[in-house]
Amino acid sequence: MEPILLRARGTPNSRSIVTYHEAGGYESLRKVLGLQAETVIEEVKKSGLRGRGGAGFPTGVKWGFVPRDLPKPKYLICNADESEPGTFKDREIIRVDPHMLLEGIIISSYAIGAHVAYIYIRGEFYSEAVILETAIAEAREHGYLDPNVLNSGFAMDIHIHRGAGAYICGEETALIESIEGKRGQPRLKPPFPAVVGVFGCPTVVNNVETLASVPHIIERGGEWYASIGTERSTGPKLFSVSGHVKKPGVYEVPLGTTFREIIYEICGGIRGDKQLKAFIPGGSSCPILPADKVDIGSDFESVAEAGSMLGSGGLIVMDETVDMVWALENLLAFYAHESCGQCTPCREGADWALDVVRRIRRGYGRPEDVDTLLRIARFASQGMTICPLGDAFCEPIRSFLAQFRHEFEAAIESARPLPPKKQPVLPVRPGHGDFGL
Amino acid sequence: MGQQLTAPITVTPPEQLREVRFDDVMETSINEILVRYPTAQAALLPLLWLCQEKWGWISPGVTAAVAERLGLSPAFVEGVTSFYTMFLRRPPGRYVLQVCTTLSCQLCGAGGLVDHLKAKLGIEFGETSADGRFTLIDVQCLGACGEAPILQINNDYYTDLDVERLDELLDGLK
Ligand SMILES: Cc1cc2nc3c(=O)[nH]c(=O)nc-3n(C[C@H](O)[C@H](O)[C@H](O)COP(=O)(O)O)c2cc1C
Numbered sequence: 371m372e373p374i375l376l377r378a379r380g381t382p383n384s385r386s387i388v389t390y391h392e393a394g395g396y397e398s399l400r401k402v403l404g405l406q407a408e409t410v411i412e413e414v415k416k417s418g419l420r421g422r423g424g425a426g427f428p429t430g431v432k433w434g435f436v437p438r439d440l441p442k443p444k445y446l447i448c449n450a451d452e453s454e455p456g457t458f459k460d461r462e463i464i465r466v467d468p469h470m471l472l473e474g475i476i477i478s479s480y481a482i483g484a485h486v487a488y489i490y491i492r493g494e495f496y497s498e499a500v501i502l503e504t505a506i507a508e509a510r511e512h513g514y515l516d517p518n519v520l521n522s523g524f525a526m527d528i529h530i531h532r533g534a535g536a537y538i539c540g541e542e543t544a545l546i547e548s549i550e551g552k553r554g555q556p557r558l559k560p561p562f563p564a565v566v567g568v569f570g571c572p573t574v575v576n577n578v579e580t581l582a583s584v585p586h587i588i589e590r591g592g593e594w595y596a597s598i599g600t601e602r603s604t605g606p607k608l609f610s611v612s613g614h615v616k617k618p619g620v621y622e623v624p625l626g627t628t629f630r631e632i633i634y635e636i637c638g639g640i641r642g643d644k645q646l647k648a649f650i651p652g653g654s655s656c657p658i659l660p661a662d663k664v665d666i667g668s669d670f671e672s673v674a675e676a677g678s679m680l681g682s683g684g685l686i687v688m689d690e691t692v693d694m695v696w697a698l699e700n701l702l703a704f705y706a707h708e709s710c711g712q713c714t715p716c717r718e719g720a721d722w723a724l725d726v727v728r729r730i731r732r733g734y735g736r737p738e739d740v741d742t743l744l745r746i747a748r749f750a751s752q753g754m755t756i757c758p759l760g761d762a763f764c765e766p767i768r769s770f771l772a773q774f775r776h777e778f779e780a781a782i783e784s785a786r787p788l789p790p791k792k793q794p795v796l797p798v799r800p801g802h803g804d805f806g807l
Numbered sequence: 808m809g810q811q812l813t814a815p816i817t818v819t820p821p822e823q824l825r826e827v828r829f830d831d832v833m834e835t836s837i838n839e840i841l842v843r844y845p846t847a848q849a850a851l852l853p854l855l856w857l858c859q860e861k862w863g864w865i866s867p868g869v870t871a872a873v874a875e876r877l878g879l880s881p882a883f884v885e886g887v888t889s890f891y892t893m894f895l896r897r898p899p900g901r902y903v904l905q906v907c908t909t910l911s912c913q914l915c916g917a918g919g920l921v922d923h924l925k926a927k928l929g930i931e932f933g934e935t936s937a938d939g940r941f942t943l944i945d946v947q948c949l950g951a952c953g954e955a956p957i958l959q960i961n962n963d964y965y966t967d968l969d970v971e972r973l974d975e976l977l978d979g980l981k
């Protein structure tokens with residue numbers, strides 16, 4: 371496939387507006403400014419574009435939820451929090467082609483009737499925030515961000531809002547709280563952000579990759595976009611591939627490309643020519659799949675049918691040497707650290723699950739531990755919590771146990787007897803590195 | 808990678824941060840921030856960043872000044888500051904080393920880097936070396952897993968590290 375989102379990768383000075391213009395940049399914006407907003411939304415609906423931030427919700431449909439007649443400002447938020455372990459594609463887009471993202475944001479704002487957009491970027495992405503600041507300054511100079519964009523009468527500006535180290539701020543309502551100057555704690559839905567979002571106003575939150583796809587859809591048409599990929603998962607998709615492959619990195623493929631092709635052809639196969647043991651197809655919150663599922667397609671439907679989720683396309687590859695008890699412990703440490711603490715099942719459940727898996731790994735597992743883990747996974751997911759972070763740590767528990775239960779049981783069976791009369795020493799969780807604490 | 812060496816943080820000692828005032832330069836920046844949002848409260852995170860860039864960390868005195876400037880209570884500002892791990896509420900070393908310990912980095916040898924860092928610097932996670940040079944922190948996925956393992960030093964990412972490159976890098980930071 372010809373590169374689309376990554377077409378500027380390898381071009382010298384790809385970030386500059388001059389280079390972007392040479393590649394036809396900002397022509398889509400010019401085209402859009404002469405159209406009705408509804409026409410733009412229709413074109414995006416026709417493309418079949420589905421959100422690239424994790425949930426895969428149809429973008430055009432989401433835009434359609436914004437109540438246009440409400441006499442309140444509307445806002446667009448670009449979600450550049452990119453914190454799902456295994457995901458690093460949005461960073462690539464920003465580093466390679468920031469103007470493509472800005473053009474997408476301006477067009478999308480036009481479509482939903484917003485005049486201000488915020489880019490919420492994770493605090494660690496400092497140099498990426500600087501890249502965006504520079505690009506925004508260039509766009510202002512050229513009149514793309516202006517009280518009267520290219521003399522069309524449309525007013526538009528974009529501001530960068532830096533996060534400060536909290537995974538949960540990637541969740542759209544936590545992100546909104548964070549922009550408002552609060553702790554990043556998710557809100558109960560409904561109301562949905564499309565109606566009551568940031569500053570109490572209708573708000574659309576879209577992922578970087580989603581927004582960056584929009585100029586291409588406008589340039590070449592929704593039908594062209596829909597002709598790429600599968601029938602229900604349209605378009606090209608960036609996969610962030612990490613772990614035990616020879617050539618990790620960000621790759622663009624049509625949705626539906628098999629994981630075998632991504633891992634063995636595009637990424638050159640498994641490091642040291644070892645055997646593939648398992649892979650997580652869409653970022654750490656998605657269920658792990660065993661090696662024999664490597665021939666499935668990477669479209670939303672095939673991955674769901676195989677029992678996992680496409681998520682954000684963060685493909686984590688593990689070879690035969692990986693100890694699954696250790697891997698689950700690592701993931702649970704992440705979620706225990708990142709729970710925002712509002713809901714008891716999530717806050718306590720993630721900590722308990724981590725403690726249980728940690729004691730199994732350290733050789734103090736108990737026969738009932740597998741059941742305990744499954745019980746925790748039941749009580750912290752599926753509607754028991756305010757946001758889906760509950761599910762995000764329960765899915766790994768369930769799927770690791772479904773696929774690799776024998777490894778957990780073997781570790782428990784060979785557990786060391788506890789020293790007489792001593793209760794098991796539950797590991798004291800280290801300070802989590804929260805230097806602020 | 809031929810990357811420029813990271814500049815040290817200017818860490819203002821606690822006794823100079825008991826009470827702070829914003830000078831004219833900062834006031835200009837604050838006003839630039841305020842116009843981006845319909846509420847003053849929304850300027851909180853950007854203003855905390857501004858303060859941390861200037862003084863190196865967020866002392867109780869800084870919290871109080873920020874609160875007053877935005878019309879918030881110091882307790883509220885403290886609540887927000889403590890939620891976000893990147894806001895430092897104790898004075899750090901001149902170089903804050905944040906090593907990613909999440910899965911993809913661990914699959915690519917981050918564990919070895921961590922052991923090496925701890926042994927070399929003689930500190931644990933959350934501690935600062937006696938000479939005030941380094942603070943060591945373990946962090947969750949830095950969003951660059953394809954270049955694992957990764958160390959963030961102040962604002963910069965250092966990727967594809969091994970022990971040798973790490974040594975070279977740290978020795979260059981004064
Ligand atoms: C715990 C959690 C973390 C999330 N992190 C991100 C993230 O880092 N980036 C992102 O784009 N979406 C993230 N999302 C999804 C957002 O809530 C939201 O659905 C998305 O930004 C919508 O954009 P899209 O429709 O373009 O995908 C996260 C969701 C949850 C529940």
Ligand code: SF4
Nearest residue numbers: 710712713716755757
């Ligand atoms: S599920 Fe967890 S992260 Fe989400 S709101 Fe509840 S406590 Fe916070």
Ligand code: FES
Nearest residue numbers: 907912948949952
């Ligand atoms: S796991 Fe280390 S950067 Fe993602």
